[in-house]
Amino acid sequence: MRVPVTVKVGLVALGTMGVYTGYANYIPQIQSKPPAELSLEGGDVTPAQLVRFGEETFKTKGTCEICHRIGQPGTRAPDLAGIGARAATRKPGMSPKQYLIESLLEPSAYLVPGYPPIMPKVDKPPLGLNRSEVWALVAFLESLGGTVDVKLDDIPKTAGAAATAGGAPAGIKLPGDPKAGEKIFAGKGGCVACHTAGKIGAAKIGPELTQIARIQTPEYIMAKILNPAGMGTVAGFPKGVMPPTFGQTLTAKEYVDLVSFLLTQK
């Protein structure tokens, strides 16, 4: 008996989807929806599951570890060990839970002393986390020395709305040429004297830029190149060392190519 064409197509489609699903689960960096069995939006989840999911988000899709380390000072950001307790001391009159939520959604509302405002809003591109992921992250942070009491209702309904409604948090597409930009990075721009990007360069005077597009907006990257001091100084690195002259020495095309190249670093 011949198998009807639609069934064959259906099976092929299912098989292909299966492969991709398996692949997406295998490689955690690939943006994937929260595991279905946790049904986070239904509220049908234990605090322990929530904390576990938050920890996973912290390490994978959230890419928090590019800046933060738990139990060891990171280069770009504060050590988050004990943050569940410390959150109570940050803003007088604000509960630890409210402080943590604000830290994720409006990072520059309170700046930890000594750090510049470089933390991206976690529910906006490039991180683009959804509401469930923000909820789970807060639970995970609370678990680091505090009490896990965050409810889904504590997270504003608008959180993550842009990321889910707007589709892919792809950010802007620049008309530049990344290949030409790579040459500027290693050549005329002189960036390799201080920075490493993937296989290019080995310098450690400035921060590693290998994953810069995963953690920073195009706007930040563009502004940092033209006016390094205006964007604050990345913690753990010397102030005033990045030259403020690229706006004069690079042509507009070289600049756009260079930014396009950096946006491939993720």
Ligand code: HEC
């Ligand atoms: C580009 C680097 C960067 C990334 C990525 C980043 N952060 Fe931050 N974060 C910072 C910096 C710098 C500070 C300190 C300045 C401030 O308060 O905004 C900070 C502050 C915080 C604080 C407040 C800490 C305190 O001691 O009060 C929390 C909580 C936090 N981040 C959580 C996260 C989580 C969770 C993620 C991942 C979803 C994340 N951050 C991603 C740079 C980053």
Ligand code: HEC
């Ligand atoms: C003489 C050394 C030096 C040169 C050359 C240099 N930088 Fe930097 N750069 C730094 C230092 C140091 C920092 C960190 C301190 C700060 O924030 O100013 C930095 C920070 C940055 C950041 C922010 C990284 C982050 O994690 O937030 C970007 C982006 C950057 N540089 C891009 C470039 C590009 C692109 C070039 C070439 C056009 C370049 N830099 C040339 C020293 C340099």
